Amino acid sequence: MQMYSLPQTNPDSVVLLQITDTHLFANEAGSLLGVATKDSFHAVMDAVDAAARPFDAVVATGDISQDHSERSYQRFSDGISRWSQPCFWLPGNHDYQPSMSSVLPSPQIKPCQQVLAGEHWQVILLDSQVQGVPHGELSDAQLAMLDEALASQPQRHALVLLHHHPLEAGSAWLDQHKLHNADAFWLVVDKYPQQVKAVLCGHIHQELDRLYHGVRVLATPSTCIQFQPDSNDFALDKLNPGWRYLELMADGRVVTSVSRLQGECFAPQFDAGGY
Ligand SMILES: Nc1ncnc2c1ncn2[C@@H]1O[C@@H]2COP(=O)(O)O[C@H]2[C@H]1O
Numbered sequence: 550m551q552m553y554s555l556p557q558t559n560p561d562s563v564v565l566l567q568i569t570d571t572h573l574f575a576n577e578a579g580s581l582l583g584v585a586t587k588d589s590f591h592a593v594m595d596a597v598d599a600a601a602r603p604f605d606a607v608v609a610t611g612d613i614s615q616d617h618s619e620r621s622y623q624r625f626s627d628g629i630s631r632w633s634q635p636c637f638w639l640p641g642n643h644d645y646q647p648s649m650s651s652v653l654p655s656p657q658i659k660p661c662q663q664v665l666a667g668e669h670w671q672v673i674l675l676d677s678q679v680q681g682v683p684h685g686e687l688s689d690a691q692l693a694m695l696d697e698a699l700a701s702q703p704q705r706h707a708l709v710l711l712h713h714h715p716l717e718a719g720s721a722w723l724d725q726h727k728l729h730n731a732d733a734f735w736l737v738v739d740k741y742p743q744q745v746k747a748v749l750c751g752h753i754h755q756e757l758d759r760l761y762h763g764v765r766v767l768a769t770p771s772t773c774i775q776f777q778p779d780s781n782d783f784a785l786d787k788l789n790p791g792w793r794y795l796e797l798m799a800d801g802r803v804v805t806s807v808s809r810l811q812g813e814c815f816a817p818q819f820d821a822g823g824y
């Protein structure tokens with residue numbers, strides 16, 4: 550298990566910026582259902598800069614690329630190089646790990662599964678990808694890694710990151726693409742009820758904040774298209790692209806909020822194709 554230590558710059562908390570489901574293409578004009586994903590990603594980064602809220606690291610929770618290309622990962626890396634903070638990423642169902650790892654080693658993007666975040670927290674990054682299909686599954690090795698990371702740091706609060714949602718989010722079409730062995734995941738998490746404070750996902754392209762097994766499960770809007778909550782059939786939402794801040798407090802609380810681009814922008818075209 551590769552580990553990285555993120556220094557505590559503020560005595561009260563460590564702040565993470567989550568960016569998810571950028572769905573970038575090699576082609577800079579590449580679009581998903583009419584949304585040019587490079588442009589929406591850059592608009593999100595511009596809005597993060599305009600907000601001027603300090604953060605200690607970026608976490609990217611999968612579907613970084615839409616087309617498997619090395620160029621799309623380079624595009625992500627080039628984009629976030631405007632920031633000096635380190636970035637931790639994990640794969641989603643659309644990612645292609647040989648291309649992802651071709652961007653590494655990068656001075657900014659750290660290939661690690663365990664981040665010791667300041668003095669009080671650890672962030673654990675899981676790979677729930679099953680190559681070629683939209684649903685997720687955690688291998689025995691990933692489950693063992695989660696167990697080991699939690700067992701190794703009993704004094705630290707834990708934030709667990711994975712692409713796929715480990716619960717029913719409420720949309721039948723999306724819930725068939727959830728983490729299929731969620732029960733096995735929760736069996737491990739349930740062994741550490743004092744430690745795991747939150748689970749953070751991407752994949753569902755919508756905001757979610759729900760208590761499950763006594764743990765806060767969070768999901769976050771994509772930087773491109775949004776899926777409509779509680780829709781049993783595939784449906785796009787008109788909400789704007791977004792991102793999330795997570796403030797990991799010394800006492801174990803997670804203070805978190807989602808932000809979105811303002812004004813009318815990046816409206817998807819329902820008949821544009823592209824998936
Ligand atoms: N019209 C659709 N109906 C069902 N599934 C879809 C549709 N469009 C896309 N998907 C898949 O559902 C996945 C959910 O989010 P992803 O970004 O992983 O990518 C999506 C596609 O793989």
Ligand SMILES: [Fe+2]
Binds near residue numbers: 570612641752
């Ligand atoms: Fe996605």
